[in-house]
Amino acid sequence: MTGYVLKCLVCDREFPDTYTLTCPYGCQGLIRTRYAAKQIILRDEPGVFKYSDWLPVTGSIPTMAGPVCYKSKSLAYNLGLSDLWIVFSGYWPEKGAFAVSGSFKEFEAFPTMQRIAGKTKRVILVSSAGNTGRAFAEVSAQTGQPVIIVVPESARDRIFTTTPADDVMLITISGDYTDAIILGNRICSLPGVFPEGGAKNVARRDGMGTVMLAGTLAMGTIPDWYLQAVGSGTGGIAAYEASLRLIADGRFGSKMPRLLLFQNEPFIPIARAWQEGRREIKDADMPNAINSISQVYSEVLTNREPPYGITGGVYDTLMATKGIMGSVSSKNAREAGNLFYSCEGIDPDPAAAVCVAGLIQTLRSGIINQDEKILLNITGGGYEMGEKELPRYVKRPDMLVTKMTPFEEIVTAVQKWMKTYA
Ligand SMILES: *Cc1c(COP(=O)(O)O)cnc(C)c1O
Ligand SMILES: [Zn+2]
Numbered sequence: 001m002t003g004y005v006l007k008c009l010v011c012d013r014e015f016p017d018t019y020t021l022t023c024p025y026g027c028q029g030l031i032r033t034r035y036a037a038k039q040i041i042l043r044d045e046p047g048v049f050k051y052s053d054w055l056p057v058t059g060s061i062p063t064m065a066g067p068v069c070y071k072s073k074s075l076a077y078n079l080g081l082s083d084l085w086i087v088f089s090g091y092w093p094e095k096g097a098f099a100v101s102g103s104f105k106e107f108e109a110f111p112t113m114q115r116i117a118g119k120t121k122r123v124i125l126v127s128s129a130g131n132t133g134r135a136f137a138e139v140s141a142q143t144g145q146p147v148i149i150v151v152p153e154s155a156r157d158r159i160f161t162t163t164p165a166d167d168v169m170l171i172t173i174s175g176d177y178t179d180a181i182i183l184g185n186r187i188c189s190l191p192g193v194f195p196e197g198g199a200k201n202v203a204r205r206d207g208m209g210t211v212m213l214a215g216t217l218a219m220g221t222i223p224d225w226y227l228q229a230v231g232s233g234t235g236g237i238a239a240y241e242a243s244l245r246l247i248a249d250g251r252f253g254s255k256m257p258r259l260l261l262f263q264n265e266p267f268i269p270i271a272r273a274w275q276e277g278r279r280e281i282k283d284a285d286m287p288n289a290i291n292s293i294s295q296v297y298s299e300v301l302t303n304r305e306p307p308y309g310i311t312g313g314v315y316d317t318l319m320a321t322k323g324i325m326g327s328v329s330s331k332n333a334r335e336a337g338n339l340f341y342s343c344e345g346i347d348p349d350p351a352a353a354v355c356v357a358g359l360i361q362t363l364r365s366g367i368i369n370q371d372e373k374i375l376l377n378i379t380g381g382g383y384e385m386g387e388k389e390l391p392r393y394v395k396r397p398d399m400l401v402t403k404m405t406p407f408e409e410i411v412t413a414v415q416k417w418m419k420t421y422a
Contacts, residue, residue, distance in 0.1 A: 003036040009312040021197040029311025064098035069218035074343035091382035103380030105135035108207040127184030129177040130158035141165040150184040199234040199307035209242035215375040221253040223375035229354035231301035233314035259323035262358035266292040274325040297330035298350035328357040349380025
C-alpha cells in the first residue's frame with residue numbers, strides 16, 4: 001500500500017502508480033498524484049525526502065539536497081521590498097543548501113530515481129541542456145542506478161559529478177537542446193529504454209514542488225507571488241500543484257499564489273503564445289529559433305516543445321493562478337545576476353538571474369506591491385563554491401554523434417552498453 005494514487009486530469013479517473021507517464025485509458029493530458037496525507041508531516045530526513053508525504057516514492061535515497069528558504073535582507077532593501085523570500089536551490093553550505101549539481105533539477109532527479117528503483121529493469125533516458133543531465137548523473141553516481149543521458153555537445157563539460165558516474169552512458173550530439181531531445185526520443189524506441197518524461201513525470205513535478213513547500217513552511221503562509229524563470233514551465237506547474245495541496249492542508253492560507261514566470265529574450269515562445277491568449281505555441285512564436293537560442297543568457301530556458309497547451313500544463317496553470325508571463329533581455333539578466341550576487345553573496349545560475357531581472361522589471365511596472373509576500377525561486381547557483389569545495393569528475397562522453405551519424409550505429413552502442421551496465 002503506497003500513500004498515493006495517480007489521477008488523470010482529463011477523465012478524472014484514478015489508478016495505482018505503474019510508473020506511467022500517461023493515463024492508462026488513453027487520454028492526452030497530464031496525470032497528477034493524489035496523496036493520502038492531506039496535511040504534510042515532515043520526515044526526519046536532511047534533504048528533499050523530508051517532503052515524502054507528498055512525493056511519489058516508497059522510500060528514500062540518503063541525500064542532503066533540498067530547497068532552502070530564507071528572508072532576503074539586502075536584495076529586499078535594494079529593491080524596496082518588505083517581504084521578499086528567496087528559495088535557493090544549489091550549493092551553499094552556509095545556508096544548508098547541498099544540491100551539489102547546482103540546481104533544482106536535483107530535487108526532480110532524486111524522487112524520479114527512487115520511484116523506479118528496483119521496480120523496473122528498463123533504463124531511464126534523460127535529454128538535457130545540461131542541468132537535468134548533471135542532476136541525474138549525480139544521482140546515478142551516488143546510487144549506482146543506470147541512466148542514459150543525451151546532451152548537446154556544447155553542454156558536454158557540464159556533466160560532472162562528485163563521485164565517478166560509472167553507470168551513466170553519456171551521448172553528445174552536435175546541435176542544440178532540441179536535437180538532444182529528438183535523438184533521445186529515438187533511442188527511447190529501443191526495447192528496455194524509457195524516457196524520464198519531463199513534465200509528464202509526476203515524480204519530477206512533485207520533486208520540483210518541494211520548492212513551494214520549503215518556501216511556505218519557512219514563511220508560514222503561502223506567498224502572494226511565486227517567481228521563476230522557465231523553459232518548459234514544469235516548475236510553474238509544480239508550484240501550482242504544491243499550492244493546491246498546501247491550500248487543502250488548511251494551515252497555510254487559502255489564496256492561490258499568482259505565478260510570475262519569465263523567459264529569456266529573444267527566445268520566448270511561451271511568453272508570446274500567452275500574451276496573445278493562445279493555447280497553442282506556433283512556429284511563429286520562435287522566429288529564427290536556432291539563432292535566437294544562440295543569443296540567450298540562459299540556455300536551460302530554451303525548450304522548443306514546452307508542455308504548454310496540454311491539459312494541466314502551463315496554459316492551464318497560468319489561467320488557474322492568474323499568472324503572468326514576462327520576458328527579459330540577456331543584458332538585464334546579466335546585470336540582475338550581478339546585483340543578486342553582490343546583495344546575497346552567492347552566484348546565481350543564469351536562469352535564476354533571468355528571474356531576478358524579471359522581478360525588477362515587474363516592480364518597475366507596478367504589478368507587484370512592495371509589501372506583498374514574494375517567493376523568488378533561485379533555481380540554481382553556488383557553482384563557484386562548488387568548484388572550490390566539491391570533488392569534480394567530468395564525465396567523458398561514451399559516444400559523440402552528429403545529426404549525420406547513422407542511427408544503427410547509436411543503437412549498437414546503446415545495446416552494448418545496456419548489456420554491461422543495466
Ligand atoms: C531547468 C531550469 C529552469 C527552468 O525550469 P522549468 O520549470 O523546467 O522551465 C530554471 N532554472 C534552472 C537553473 C534550471 O535548471
Ligand atoms: Zn484519462
